[in-house]
Amino acid sequence: MTQAFLEHANITVTDPQAFADLLCDLFDWRIRWQGDAKSDGYSIHVGGDASYIALYSRGGVTPTTNSYSTPGGLNHIGVVVPDIAAVEAHVRKAGFSPHSHGDYEPGVRFYFDGPDGVEIEVVSYP
Incomplete structure (x- = not known):
């Protein structure tokens, strides 16, 4: 059996385009795909050929919590x-x-x- 690998992670952000631009600039990544997403959202997939980060937003600002003390937090x-x-x-x-x-x-x-x-x-x- 071939070892599995992580393809992507999906993160909710306030501004997918600004976040994607930063990741492309800092890490020489590229936008692999962008468009409408589930629940009336918008996503940008940014990364390389083998893996990426999906940056998702439904618009607006979401309250934040401390992820290190929240089960399931990033x-x-x-x-x-x-x-x-x-x-x-x-x-x-x-x-x-x-x-x-x-x-x-x-x-x-x-x-x-x-x-x-x-x-x-x-x-x-x-």
Whole structure:
């Protein structure tokens, strides 16, 4: 049997286009698809050939909660990059504040809080 892999995750956001533009800019991703979605919503699928993030909205602002204390909450998105220093500089230039830097087996990482409070982990493996 072939090992399964994660194709996508679907996240509700207030502005799918702005979030997609940021992810394309920071990670050199592309918009794979966009259009009308379930429950009168709109989605943009952004990522690469093998996987993507679906950014979904029905418009308006949704109250947020602490995902780390909410069962089923999204804690963070992890993105692997080849040059973590270059991406961190790009994240700062985009107006975000990297935090929680750390070396761990087998790589290095930092986090930043993106749009709608979605935490993004950036990681690089040697």
